[in-house]
Amino acid sequence: MIPDLKYSQFNSYSILIEWKAIIDENVLEDVLRFKLCIEKEYIKEKVEVISTYNSILIVYNISIENVNTKISNLKALYSKLDKVKTLNTSTWKIPVCYHDDFATDLEGFSNKKKLSKAEIIKLHSGTIYTVFFIGFLPGFLYLGGLDSKLHFDRKITPNLNVKKGSVAIGGEQTGIYPQDSPGGWHIIGNSPIALFDSNSNPPCFIKAGDKIQFHPVSILEYSAIKESVEASKFNLSSLLV
Amino acid sequence: MIKVIKSGFYTTIQDLGRFGYRRYGVPVSGAMDLYSCEFANALLGNSRGCAVLEMTMVGPTLQFLKPTRIVLSGAFMNPKLNAIPIDMNSVVSVKRNDVLSFGRLEYGFRSYLAVKGGFKSEAIFGSRSMYTDITTSAHVEKDDAINYLSVDDVFDNSNAHVKYNDYVFNNEYLEVFKGPEYDKLSKTQKDALLNRELKVSKYNNRMAYQLEPLLENTLEPILTSPVLPGTVQLTPLGQLIVLMRDCQTTGGYPRILLLTENAINTLSQKSTGNVLKIRLKD
Numbered sequence: 001m002i003p004d005l006k007y008s009q010f011n012s013y014s015i016l017i018e019w020k021a022i023i024d025e026n027v028l029e030d031v032l033r034f035k036l037c038i039e040k041e042y043i044k045e046k047v048e049v050i051s052t053y054n055s056i057l058i059v060y061n062i063s064i065e066n067v068n069t070k071i072s073n074l075k076a077l078y079s080k081l082d083k084v085k086t087l088n089t090s091t092w093k094i095p096v097c098y099h100d101d102f103a104t105d106l107e108g109f110s111n112k113k114k115l116s117k118a119e120i121i122k123l124h125s126g127t128i129y130t131v132f133f134i135g136f137l138p139g140f141l142y143l144g145g146l147d148s149k150l151h152f153d154r155k156i157t158p159n160l161n162v163k164k165g166s167v168a169i170g171g172e173q174t175g176i177y178p179q180d181s182p183g184g185w186h187i188i189g190n191s192p193i194a195l196f197d198s199n200s201n202p203p204c205f206i207k208a209g210d211k212i213q214f215h216p217v218s219i220l221e222y223s224a225i226k227e228s229v230e231a232s233k234f235n236l237s238s239l240l241v
Numbered sequence: 242m243i244k245v246i247k248s249g250f251y252t253t254i255q256d257l258g259r260f261g262y263r264r265y266g267v268p269v270s271g272a273m274d275l276y277s278c279e280f281a282n283a284l285l286g287n288s289r290g291c292a293v294l295e296m297t298m299v300g301p302t303l304q305f306l307k308p309t310r311i312v313l314s315g316a317f318m319n320p321k322l323n324a325i326p327i328d329m330n331s332v333v334s335v336k337r338n339d340v341l342s343f344g345r346l347e348y349g350f351r352s353y354l355a356v357k358g359g360f361k362s363e364a365i366f367g368s369r370s371m372y373t374d375i376t377t378s379a380h381v382e383k384d385d386a387i388n389y390l391s392v393d394d395v396f397d398n399s400n401a402h403v404k405y406n407d408y409v410f411n412n413e414y415l416e417v418f419k420g421p422e423y424d425k426l427s428k429t430q431k432d433a434l435l436n437r438e439l440k441v442s443k444y445n446n447r448m449a450y451q452l453e454p455l456l457e458n459t460l461e462p463i464l465t466s467p468v469l470p471g472t473v474q475l476t477p478l479g480q481l482i483v484l485m486r487d488c489q490t491t492g493g494y495p496r497i498l499l500l501t502e503n504a505i506n507t508l509s510q511k512s513t514g515n516v517l518k519i520r521l522k523d
Contacts, residue, residue, distance in 0.1 A: 011471060012502065016421060023464065049264070050491070052466050053465065056467075135266050135489065136489050136490070136491055136492075138268075139265060198366075202265060203267070208264075
């Protein structure tokens with residue numbers, strides 16, 4: 001089936017392509033295939049492609065002169081899209097320490113949801129999550145797949161300072177805070193892995209389309225990994241499944 | 242080097258911003274009023290992407306430790322070199338140990354200082370624009386030293402006749418395109434949006450400007466989607482939020498309007514209490 005895509009000019013130097021507004025792995029795959037193809041096609045033109053659940057925004061570095069030509073070119077490109085070759089994605093095992101020292105909201109979460117801490121940890125780390133895109137903050141992963149038993153409304157008053165590495169649940173989503181920042185999600189653990197490193201290029205080792213799984217670690221293991229990460233000695237490929 | 246004697250209210254190093262890193266959630270950043278920034282660079286014969294100082298509301302006090310040529314553009318903050326007033330939008334020769342200071346802000350909100358060849362501060366992902374957790378510091382602080390190349394004091398004024406267009410100060414309108422969710426607005430909402438005077442709220446910074454009053458909102462949130470500087474979001478409470486250069490890369494509020502580049506530059510020179518109207522561009 002050919003999905004019904006909507007092409008429109010966004011501002012004077014960008015074009016938006018939208019799929020049906022759903023969170024869906026098949027849509028994601030189509031979005032990512034098209035994104036790769038656009039990046040390849042326009043490699044010399046300095047074009048930036050931003051993808052989300054159901055959109056692609058193509059940002060050109062100069063104003064668009066003829067938007068209709070640009071859109072027909074994009075449509076032609078889409079019709080030639082290779083839908084057979086599998087996308088090159090990885091699965092990562094991300095260590096998380098669910099100890100009370102980090103999991104400042106786990107107790108409250110457990111009481112409200114009438115689930116034991118152990119059950120919450122089992123559900124949270126027993127799922128393989130899909131990375132839909134990176135957005136909001138540098139290195140913030142939009143993950144799909146949180147068990148519905150763990151869905152929990154965001155806090156009414158956000159925390160002003162959520163610590164870097166915090167693993168949290170908000171609404172139907174779970175995520176990791178890549179930097180210290182304000183946030184309204186419930187904190188249930190912390191990961192010692194740096195999801196964003198401005199000294200590396202690319203700064204994120206995880207990309208849209210990848211899968212991640214949370215792997216519970218003790219405080220001792222957490223400290224050992226953290227030390228190694230901070231000394232830039234940690235081998236990221238050891239996280240590959 | 243420039244030695245920062247006083248940092249001013251909020252001073253950052255900016256250029257055209259980071260291109261190609263939004264897929265990692267990195268904001269594009271860059272000078273808020275790109276017109277004034279590019280004008281200052283052009284007057285010095287610099288390339289478009291040379292780094293400048295963006296000085297907000299209250300200017301810094303700076304000492305030049307090497308000779309160079311400078312241009313000030315954008316907001317008028319009564320600039321003085323060694324206590325003597327100097328012109329905006331013209332090339333000024335600076336000698337070793339000269340001190341640049343600023344007085345009262347008379348119009349606009351952000352002033353730009355360009356030096357010949359640009360500031361040579363740390364570049365991350367192809368840009369010197371300061372941003373938390375990307376560059377080492379998020380803004381310029383007292384006692385900072387900012388490097389630039391020394392220029393011999395042979396003054397060539399031939400480039401200095403380009404005229405500064407002060408639309409960024411005189412514009413009473415923000416020109417906008419319709420955003421992806423514009424057509425979901427009711428006629429009443431559209432009329433209110435296009436006919437009302439909008440006031441800059443106290444929530445205005447490099448990330449976003451909030452405009453008042455509230456616009457009654459019945460739109461549902463959208464799936465988190467791409468946004469760009471200039472995107473006008475409508476929150477469930479009816480707040481109008483104009484995203485600016487340091488904005489996040491994605492957002493979940495309906496994107497009802499998109500400011501043109503000129504409109505972003507214009508809004509960058511506005512501050513709390515300033516009043517504007519919106520005009521749809523066809």
